[in-house]
Amino acid sequence: MKRAGLLALVIALSAGPAAAGDVQVAVAANFTEPAKAIAVAFQRKTGHTVTQSFGPTGGFYSQIQNGAPFEVFLSADRDRPTRLESEGHGVKGTRFVYAYGALVLWSATPGFVDAKGAVLKGRYDHIAIADPASAPYGVAAVETLKKMGLYEQIAPKIVRGVSIAQAYTFVSTGAAELGFVALSQVVHEKGGSRWVVPKSYYTPIDQQAILLKPGEKDPAAKAYLDFLRSPQALAIIKSYGYEVK
Amino acid sequence: MTGLGDTIVVTINLAAVTTVCLVVLATPLAWWLSRGSGLVRDMVTAVVALPVVLPPTVLGFYLLVAMGPNSPLMAVLQPFGIRTLNFSFAGLVIGSILYSLPFAVQPIRNAFEAIGARPFEVAATLRAAPWDAFWSVALPQARKGFLTAALLVFAHTVGEFGVVLMIGGAIPGKTEVVSIRIFQLVEQLNFAGAHLLAGGLMVFAFAVLLALLVIERRIGRAARD
Numbered sequence: 387m388k389r390a391g392l393l394a395l396v397i398a399l400s401a402g403p404a405a406a407g408d409v410q411v412a413v414a415a416n417f418t419e420p421a422k423a424i425a426v427a428f429q430r431k432t433g434h435t436v437t438q439s440f441g442p443t444g445g446f447y448s449q450i451q452n453g454a455p456f457e458v459f460l461s462a463d464r465d466r467p468t469r470l471e472s473e474g475h476g477v478k479g480t481r482f483v484y485a486y487g488a489l490v491l492w493s494a495t496p497g498f499v500d501a502k503g504a505v506l507k508g509r510y511d512h513i514a515i516a517d518p519a520s521a522p523y524g525v526a527a528v529e530t531l532k533k534m535g536l537y538e539q540i541a542p543k544i545v546r547g548v549s550i551a552q553a554y555t556f557v558s559t560g561a562a563e564l565g566f567v568a569l570s571q572v573v574h575e576k577g578g579s580r581w582v583v584p585k586s587y588y589t590p591i592d593q594q595a596i597l598l599k600p601g602e603k604d605p606a607a608k609a610y611l612d613f614l615r616s617p618q619a620l621a622i623i624k625s626y627g628y629e630v631k
Numbered sequence: 632m633t634g635l636g637d638t639i640v641v642t643i644n645l646a647a648v649t650t651v652c653l654v655v656l657a658t659p660l661a662w663w664l665s666r667g668s669g670l671v672r673d674m675v676t677a678v679v680a681l682p683v684v685l686p687p688t689v690l691g692f693y694l695l696v697a698m699g700p701n702s703p704l705m706a707v708l709q710p711f712g713i714r715t716l717n718f719s720f721a722g723l724v725i726g727s728i729l730y731s732l733p734f735a736v737q738p739i740r741n742a743f744e745a746i747g748a749r750p751f752e753v754a755a756t757l758r759a760a761p762w763d764a765f766w767s768v769a770l771p772q773a774r775k776g777f778l779t780a781a782l783l784v785f786a787h788t789v790g791e792f793g794v795v796l797m798i799g800g801a802i803p804g805k806t807e808v809v810s811i812r813i814f815q816l817v818e819q820l821n822f823a824g825a826h827l828l829a830g831g832l833m834v835f836a837f838a839v840l841l842a843l844l845v846i847e848r849r850i851g852r853a854a855r856d
Binding site for chain 2: 442444445447448451511512514517519520542544545546547548555556559560561562563
């Protein structure tokens, strides 16, 4: 993961082929690592560069509504891109699911989280989730807790990160003993302990991409979305623990 | 908007507790700084002023780690059943104290320095012990500095965002403050709610600054009379 980031930097710094464009992409925090890897592969293949911003889906949505210059939005849900499309901030007919997210209960402490998530009933002070009001993985976490009948009981222990990235930070620093994060964040992490939450516990997190108005006439933006659907990109997405169509 | 009352109460509590703690802590520090000069005092002054120039995220990041369970500082508290001070009201108070430290030390120090050496020489000739001189000369004369410090710290803590965002965890009724709530409301596209709170903060900040100016003028006039 680190090497991919370094490579992206090297490529970004070196001059690309002639007529190469630059795509500005807003990436939902959970998709940070795969997006970096995809950008590297995309740049190598097309010569176009990618400028990426990573953050909470809800935050990007407000920014795009208020004229942010992003050309492509990789959302963590279906809802925001749909709204952007109907509000005229997104280009009609360009929405598609690029990945299905998976939720995982994770702890930085080895052996803390068991294979069935029974630890949730056990003793701990803090459990981190992404803010359910703005982050789809937060919604999935709350749904999971409700499905298990534990939400009311656990609610006082919940600490909310601004995005799934901050939820991960809370858990990885040990500040919270455990937390619900995206599988993509820990799939390449060997340490800690985890429980991959069964898909039936929460509404599918179908993450949609959409071409935004500022990118409507940019061939590089179109090329990026095409590449996102290519077998090469799908392989990368899968390798981070997402499911694809 | 559920729990808005809780959020406001937490914010005011945090600002009030921070203000009391800071005025108490800053007084001896400001006193010491005002009683001389030299490299050591300069260094301490610079450290105290750090939060003015550093982004709150730097302080927030260090605090998140320092108050986390793997920190040697927390090892001291672990026997008492405290794993971490992150996500707790106490943790927010510690963060706010560090964050607002310069806003307390500077006005109090200025007030002490403005007194000059003369009143203390007089007090000494009247055989007042140094401690007595501090209580009966320095504190009353520096009251404007204390008021300014208290108001600034209170207002600055209410306006704190970055540090709380990093270590708070937005627990309703415990660590969720107004500035964080505004951020969430904007993310949720609840602009009506965001306007309400943001407007309220604007009025509050204006009132505090106006109060500072009025106090300054009143006390200045009283001192001349």
